[in-house]
Amino acid sequence: MIPIGDDVPGERFPFLTYTLIGLNVLVFLFQLSLPQADLRGVILTWGVIPRELAAWSGQPWVLATLVTSLFLHGGWFHLIGNMLYLWIFGNNVEDRMGHVGFLLFYLLCGIAASLAEVFLKPGSALPTIGASGAIAGVLGAYFLLYPKAKVILLIPVFLFFFFTVQVPAVLVLGLWFVMQLFSGVSQLGVSTESGGVAYWAHAGGFIAGMVLMPLFRCSRRSPLRYIYQCDRRKE
Numbered sequence: 001m002i003p004i005g006d007d008v009p010g011e012r013f014p015f016l017t018y019t020l021i022g023l024n025v026l027v028f029l030f031q032l033s034l035p036q037a038d039l040r041g042v043i044l045t046w047g048v049i050p051r052e053l054a055a056w057s058g059q060p061w062v063l064a065t066l067v068t069s070l071f072l073h074g075g076w077f078h079l080i081g082n083m084l085y086l087w088i089f090g091n092n093v094e095d096r097m098g099h100v101g102f103l104l105f106y107l108l109c110g111i112a113a114s115l116a117e118v119f120l121k122p123g124s125a126l127p128t129i130g131a132s133g134a135i136a137g138v139l140g141a142y143f144l145l146y147p148k149a150k151v152i153l154l155i156p157v158f159l160f161f162f163f164t165v166q167v168p169a170v171l172v173l174g175l176w177f178v179m180q181l182f183s184g185v186s187q188l189g190v191s192t193e194s195g196g197v198a199y200w201a202h203a204g205g206f207i208a209g210m211v212l213m214p215l216f217r218c219s220r221r222s223p224l225r226y227i228y229q230c231d232r233r234k235e
Helices: 015-033 036-046 050-054 060-071 076-097 099-120 132-145 169-187 199-216
Strands: 002-006 150-157 161-168
Touching: 002 076, 015 060, 015 076, 015 099, 036 060, 050 060, 050 099, 060 099, 076 099, 076 132, 099 132, 099 199, 132 169, 132 199, 150 169, 161 169, 169 199
Parallel strands: none
Antiparallel strands: 002 150, 150 161
């Protein structure tokens, strides 16, 4: 099942969502231009390495990887999958948070997701890269903001035949979160140093998105509403 859209129309141009997609694509094209040895160096330098963060001794660049890692990807499928989810769900969350609020929210969710991975795998020397954790935060916010929305899923049958169904967002995203959680639990105590999916970053980002959403939603009750400009129509 592949999500391809939703039934919630956007009310303003999702400038930040498209900007984030563009930045991720540009960084990935830069990655493709590098020789393999240089690319490995970039990932080792700017990806999150849990062991280095867990033993942090003051190097600023190690903390910077909590942000830089969000713009690195391991391949076309990794990039396209992440950007598809950001394109579908990001515009509506940006609608409810405003451009600046959405950017702060996105980055904080990405940082929280990486820290969840560090907390649960403090000895790992494998770099963690990708926007998945930040986008999981967007999914967590969407889960609370638009539970009755319908997500359009593309269902493949055999090889060349597809059909679409509309499923409530609360079901699609709730099931997605449960799958990440159970997959993460199944990895506990199992070596994943050869690579794999950072399920705990996904689960951590989703939870962070649900926790942070009330602070960033455009509302008179939001304690952070004066940090960024909210559209009064969203209050």
